[in-house]
Amino acid sequence: MALTTFEKIVSKRLKLENSYTLEQYLATGGYDGLKKALQMNPEDVSAEVMDASLLGRGGAGFPAGRKWSMLKPSPVRYLVVNGDESEPATFKDHELVERDPHQIIEGTLIASYALGARQAFIFCRGEFALGLERLEAALNEAYAYGAVGSDIFNSGFSIDLVIHPGAGAYICGEETALLESLEGKRGYPRIKPPYFPAVIGLYGMPTVVNNMETVSNLPWIVLNGGKAFASLGEGSSAGSRLFALSGHVNRPGWYEIEMAKTTFRDLIENPELGGGVRNGRKLKAFIPGGVSAPWFGPDEMDLPLSQDAVAQKGSMLGSGSVVVMDETTCPVRAAWRISKFFSRESCGQCTPCREGSGWIERIMHRIEMGLGREEDIELVLDACDNIAPGLTWPPKQTTICVLGPSIPSSIHSAITMFRDDFLTHIKEGGCSYDGKIN
Amino acid sequence: MTHLSAELVEKCKKVVELYPSKRSALIPLCHIAQGQNGWLTPEAIEDVASLVGVSPAEVRGTASFYDMFHLEPVGKHVIAMCTNIACMLAGAYELLEHAQEKLGVSPGGTTTDKEFTLEESECLAGCDKAPCIQVNHRFFGPMDNASFDTLLADLKSGKLADVVPPHGVLIRIDREHKRKVNYEAIDAERVEIDAAIKERKLKLEAANNATVGKDS
Numbered sequence: 001m002a003l004t005t006f007e008k009i010v011s012k013r014l015k016l017e018n019s020y021t022l023e024q025y026l027a028t029g030g031y032d033g034l035k036k037a038l039q040m041n042p043e044d045v046s047a048e049v050m051d052a053s054l055l056g057r058g059g060a061g062f063p064a065g066r067k068w069s070m071l072k073p074s075p076v077r078y079l080v081v082n083g084d085e086s087e088p089a090t091f092k093d094h095e096l097v098e099r100d101p102h103q104i105i106e107g108t109l110i111a112s113y114a115l116g117a118r119q120a121f122i123f124c125r126g127e128f129a130l131g132l133e134r135l136e137a138a139l140n141e142a143y144a145y146g147a148v149g150s151d152i153f154n155s156g157f158s159i160d161l162v163i164h165p166g167a168g169a170y171i172c173g174e175e176t177a178l179l180e181s182l183e184g185k186r187g188y189p190r191i192k193p194p195y196f197p198a199v200i201g202l203y204g205m206p207t208v209v210n211n212m213e214t215v216s217n218l219p220w221i222v223l224n225g226g227k228a229f230a231s232l233g234e235g236s237s238a239g240s241r242l243f244a245l246s247g248h249v250n251r252p253g254w255y256e257i258e259m260a261k262t263t264f265r266d267l268i269e270n271p272e273l274g275g276g277v278r279n280g281r282k283l284k285a286f287i288p289g290g291v292s293a294p295w296f297g298p299d300e301m302d303l304p305l306s307q308d309a310v311a312q313k314g315s316m317l318g319s320g321s322v323v324v325m326d327e328t329t330c331p332v333r334a335a336w337r338i339s340k341f342f343s344r345e346s347c348g349q350c351t352p353c354r355e356g357s358g359w360i361e362r363i364m365h366r367i368e369m370g371l372g373r374e375e376d377i378e379l380v381l382d383a384c385d386n387i388a389p390g391l392t393w394p395p396k397q398t399t400i401c402v403l404g405p406s407i408p409s410s411i412h413s414a415i416t417m418f419r420d421d422f423l424t425h426i427k428e429g430g431c432s433y434d435g436k437i438n
Numbered sequence: 439m440t441h442l443s444a445e446l447v448e449k450c451k452k453v454v455e456l457y458p459s460k461r462s463a464l465i466p467l468c469h470i471a472q473g474q475n476g477w478l479t480p481e482a483i484e485d486v487a488s489l490v491g492v493s494p495a496e497v498r499g500t501a502s503f504y505d506m507f508h509l510e511p512v513g514k515h516v517i518a519m520c521t522n523i524a525c526m527l528a529g530a531y532e533l534l535e536h537a538q539e540k541l542g543v544s545p546g547g548t549t550t551d552k553e554f555t556l557e558e559s560e561c562l563a564g565c566d567k568a569p570c571i572q573v574n575h576r577f578f579g580p581m582d583n584a585s586f587d588t589l590l591a592d593l594k595s596g597k598l599a600d601v602v603p604p605h606g607v608l609i610r611i612d613r614e615h616k617r618k619v620n621y622e623a624i625d626a627e628r629v630e631i632d633a634a635i636k637e638r639k640l641k642l643e644a645a646n647n648a649t650v651g652k653d654s
Contacts, residue, residue, distance in 0.1 A: 075627045088522045088561035118619050119458065126469070126506050127518075127562055129575035129608055136611040149618035158619045162456045165608065167465050168505030170560065184464030184490065186503035203459060204635055246524035246565035253566045291523055321565070323523055337526050341560055347503075 003270055004258045006232055009240050010216045011256040014099045020134045022141035025102040031147055033219030037110045038155040040222075045114035049218070051226025053238035057092075058082055058173070058211035059290060059319040061307050063236075070198040071115060072206040079112050079120040080202060082178055083212040086125060086170040087290040088341060090321040092242040093212040095254050097124055097131035100216070101138035105161065107215030109147060110222055112159045115208055119160045122212075123178055126166040135163050170345035174401045175209040177347065188347050189401035213242055234260035237306040237317075243267060247286070247324035250275035260306035264288065264296070267305065268324055281326040285417060289318025291338045292406035294393060295413035314393040315409075330433035331421050335414035336364035342407045352387045353404030359383050360411060367422060370430035377415060377422055384408035441481030446470055449612065450489050456617060458624070460490045468501050472606035477508040505559075506575075513548045513555040515593050516605045518572045521558050524565035528580065533569050534558060536583045540590065553594060555605075573598075574605045 013019040013028055025031070037045050050065030071077060081104065085093035096104060104122065112120045124132055139161060142148045150158040169187045171177045176190035179202050194200050201207020217239065221229050230238040237259040245267060246252045255273050264286065268274040277283050285295045288303075294315040296303070303309050310317045325334060343357035363380045366372050381391070388395035388405040391412050395405035415422060424432050440447050450470055454463040467489055471482040478501055480494070487494040501507040508516075519537060521530040534545070537556060541549055545558040562577070564570035570579030571586075578589055592598050603610065 076624065076631060085563050086561065089524045089565050090561075091563040091565050094563040118624065125563070126504075126608070127572060127575050130577070132609045133611045136609055136613060140611070140614045143615035143618075149615065160456075160617050160619045163613075164462075165466055165469055166504075167468065167501075167507060169503060181465065182462060183459065184461035184500065186500055203631075205631065244565065246568060247527045252524075252568065287523070323527070323565075325527060329527065334523060334526070337521070337523055341522055344560060 003266055003272060004261045006240065006258055008256050009220045009229075010096065010100075010103070010213060010242060011254070013103070014095055014254075019099045020101050020138060022102060022138065022145060025100075025138075029223070030102055030219075031106055031145070033222040034106050034109050034113075034147060035153055037113055037222045038153055038157060042114045042116060045110065045222060048221055048226035049114070052217075052221045052229035053226075053236060054214065054217055054221065054229065055236065055238070055307060056211055057213035057217075057241065057320065059087060059292070059316075061317065064210060064214050067196070067198065067210070068111075068115060068208060070196055071208055072199050074206045076205045077115055077117045078202045078205055078207040079108065079115055079117040080175075080178065080182065080197075080207055080209045081108050081111075081120065081122040081212055081215055082173065082175065082209050083122060083124040083128075083131075084166045084173045084178060085212070085319075086173050086345075087292065087319040087321065088338070089244060089246050089287065089323045090290055090319040091244045091246075092254050092320060093125075094128055094131065095242070096212055096216055097128055098134055101131070101135040102142065103216045103219060104135070104212055105138055105142050105148070107218040108161060109152070109159060110218040111208070111210060111215055112161075113157055117208075118158060119162070121162050121164050121182060121202075123164045123166060123172075123182060124212075126168050132163065132165055139163055169347075170341075171347045171401070171403060174403065177401065178209065179207065186347075188349055189403075191400055232258050234304075234306060236308055241305070241320055243305065244319075244321040245274050245324070246321065248278045248281065248326040248329070249324045250278055257305060260304045260309070262305050263302050264305065264322065265301040267322060268301070274324070277324060277326050279326075281328065284325045284327045284329050285331065285413075286325060287321075287323040287410070289316045290321045291323075291341065292316075292402075292409055293318045294409045295417065297417055311394075316394075328433060330368070330431055331414045331418040332364070332368045332425055333431065333433070335410045336361070336368045338410040339364050339407065342403065346403060350399035350404060352398045353407065356383050356387045356404070357407050360407060364411065367425050368431060370425060370428070372422075372426040374423075374426055376426065377419070380411060381415060384411055440485045441479065442471055442474055442485045446474055447485070447489070450486070452613070452616075454489060456613070461492060464490050464492070464497060464500055465504070468497070468507055469606075469608045472507060473608065474606065475511075476514065476605040477511050511548070511552075512605055513552050514604055515553060515573050515602065516555045516557060518557045518559035518562065518575075519545075520560065520562045520564070520568075520570055520572075522561035524561070525569040528568035529582075530569040533571075533581055533583065533586065537586060540587065554590070573602050575608065576602045 054064045055061045172181045172187040177187040181187040197207040339361045343361040548555040567579030
């Protein structure tokens, strides 16, 4: 496959000078989508999003249109935009919020209008200080411009928008934890059912939670029509998507790519994209969609960047972040570091996740340090099996949210793909990769 | 008399007004409060508690869940070094080792001159600039030992004061617009909804009590 050319949807302004100002935004068609939406019926706006087959861009890939259609009728409904981007190796929302905050605001307003929300919240990761400042400045401009507030653009529709800073907790990306956090509490995911905040959400009211990149697509979809969006990509993987590429590549960065038309090989090797593995080395493995996803090896390089194709091979496109590991990477160390992340970020509510993540991290650490025992490999897999029985994909769940069942992914992958490396660590009493991985 | 400055209290009050429920302002207020001393002092926690109408223990209990809130004093510059997968692949642990030697502290420690606190952090979403670090939540990267040393010198000399405000100061742009929508109407609806929720709660409790009775 090759790289397809198309009019960029969410990233078109990201490289422009002062792309975050209202002046630049208006000069490049900003708020035209909102103006058009306000002249349509809210139901027709929703229909366009349904036609677009827009999948949520946060990680779960749930169709946005269907999420909207589940919203229970109520006098008070809320829209919450999830910009708590914390999945390791994911940095697309970070770019969007710093470089095109108006697009997020416009998308939020379009969604609010379609859903009949009178107040919407943009939950932005607290560590994005510059992004928060740009978002707040953009919101001030948007109010002054008449795009937010009472009777926006003389449409009769009124909407208030609040920028809400997070405070550093991976778990708050889980939508019910995010709502708890937005209510001023510890970020504990809520017990399901109800499975969707569309029934009981913020303050117990019907609420839609959409990812920041998801809403950033809305101005274009309203202007060009859902069908135009769906004509990009293939099947359920419609439109284009921001992929975040990192690790051992020559050109790490974000790339907006038409879904399903491009392969991982293109993303990693195309000179306009990743530009190949760093230092001319060979690829060892790559993570196709954030650290919650099982790893792939060189054999899966020719898979298209399509949600279904990746799912069929036993992993996920997740948050759209691809991490490349070259032949000098110690797989034990990589898997250990990922398990350390989950251990640190487990909220502590459910025993399998709270205890299991710590056990796994400690066992992985002793293997990496050369203090492991041969039975440790089975022991760590057994701990994984207790969190996600059967170690299947998608994982079975023993916990309130999916953080727990995401823990085994990388461990299971590393052991399955590189068992010899584990054995070498154990038998030789240390890491065979000198510890300096570049 | 509040521990927080009159200016910050005023700012806090405006933020509280934006939310349908006062408690929702708890985290944004903790950020504002942290801006005064660089960490959440017990007195600041008391002020936040009275502004959102909960006990100081509730504020502390909530704030302690979140990595960004410091319940102990920190240095003027908090250096968070990401060592998660993408940065690790780019040599983050080697950089962290260098930073520890240079500053003479381990992760979690503060230099004796109270200038720097060093932290090992999880992914900061700057993976295209790996290894990346944040100083008071402002991004720098990709970093190597030399650029880290230069950064330390620049921070100490005040050269970066515009880019990197003292720790705790997060959002330097104030919201200029109050809530515009007719909240009286929404408030009235909310009263109804609250009553409905209360009623449901009572019913659930009654049902639970009935079950408990049966068991015994």
